[in-house]
Amino acid sequence: MKFYIALWYAKIINLLINIIDKSRGSNLSGEKAMKIDPQMVAHFKGIDPSKVLFITGTNGKSTTTNLITHIFRNSGKKVVVNLEGANLIYGVATALIKSSSLSGRVKADYYIFETDERYLPLIRKQLPAANIMITNLQKDQVQRNGDPDYIYRKLYSGIESPVRFFLNNDEPRTRAFAAKSDDVVYYGVERHSESFNKDETYPTMACPVCRHKIIFDYYNNDGVGRFHCENCGHASGDNADYLVTDVDFQNRNFKLRGVDFNMPYDTPYMCYNYAGALAVAKELGGIEPEEAAKTFGAFKNVGGRFEILKYKNKTIKYMRIKQENPETLQTSINVMAADPERKMVCLGLCPLIDMIPHYANSFYAFDCDLSKLAASDVESYFCFSEAVCYDTANRLIYEGVDKSKIAVANTEDINVLFEQFDKAETDNIYLITWLHTFEHMKKDIEKEGK
Secondary structure, eight states: OHHHHHHHHHHHHHHHHHHHOTTSOSSHHHHHHHHHOTTGGGGOBSOOGGGEEEEEOSSSHHHHHHHHHHHHHHTTOOEEEOTTOOOSHHHHHHHHHHHBOTTSBBOOSEEEEEOOTTTHHHHHHHSOOSEEEEOOOOSOOHHHHOOHHHHHHHHHHHOOSSOEEEEETTOHHHHGGGGGOSOEEEEEEOOOTTOBOOOTTSOOOBOTTTSSBEEESOBSBTTBSSEEETTTOOBOOSSOSEEEEEEETTTTEEEETTEEEEOSSOOTTHHHHHHHHHHHHHHTTOOOHHHHHHHHTTOOOSSOSEEEEEETTEEEEEEOOOTTSHHHHHHHHHHHHHOOSOEEEEEOOOOBOSSSSOBOOOHHHHHSOOHHHHHSOEEEEEEESTTTHHHHHHHHHHTTOOGGGEEEESOOOHHHHHHHHHHOSOSEEEEEOOHHHHHHHHHHHHHHHO
């Protein structure tokens, strides 16, 4: 009876949310309902665990969830999914509440849920998904997650068999999960024009199997690439089951199993999202690569990661990144460095305020290789934000950037940003900052334009 009361109460909440503001409440109804029935997710009817996929990892889980859903729905599959990105158990409950009948029965072909790395075992106790994809396990949200090896151990010990894994072949911690299952599908990306190496001054990681040093032959993303451990032999497999090849960033295309694909987003870290999504499409959904390719180029990700803004006679290229780990920062740095045109680089690496205690994180910038950016044609650098701006400037100085090229301001005031844009001789400006700062800037420019 508690389940029915919780379900009907949640449906009323969703109805009110739709009337007031459809953009709000991605997990509110699930959170309130589970106060009434803490085991609510386990009580839904009609869900086949073999059709349930959990997608977890540090980077790429939201995008991969969106892309898999896009492929499945364009192939005529009915999917229940938490696309809003609410990836705790309340978000899963909310997605099921919205899709269920008044009796709690859910009818769908597949159930695809983005799940937080720490809470996946808890969610799986109520919804025993037979399929789990792990994208990567990297440094992330240190005030909540601590060390990534802690997250690896917590997740590893919390997943019980039987399970089919979809694993990133090129990420050491992720690939180590293969020891927990006889049913593993590997996906990966071959070396491409944006692959890079780091010298020994940059940190690597301990082997998740034997704790000795992991050696990367090359990186496709920070912390992801061809790797091996000389002590125990833990390494990338020679051939992933689903391998993205022939990546052409300029013409925005790649191949997988001999099939040509349009590349909707031409950044290196997206290649692993493509490979993982296509592996799931074929192995779980029975969707051949040829069929997936027909709608692949039309994919639109939720929440753009790259936007262009016109300010006077200048072009501002905003690069939205997750400011809590080095992977996306390294990718953005590589994109800037690859631009042969003269440019201004504005780095707003900010204090993190997503949860208490707020903290200033500067270590991930030291994990990144800035040498190519420093060697490219940069007219000037502007390091801004409260607290972290000086760490950012020091990181550039340690890379060999002339101090005279660096301006620093411990503020996120957009008027200060505009003043720096006006000083630049180049019209080619790259910007990294929080989304709210960019949106404030965008509204101000649009207002002035009108």
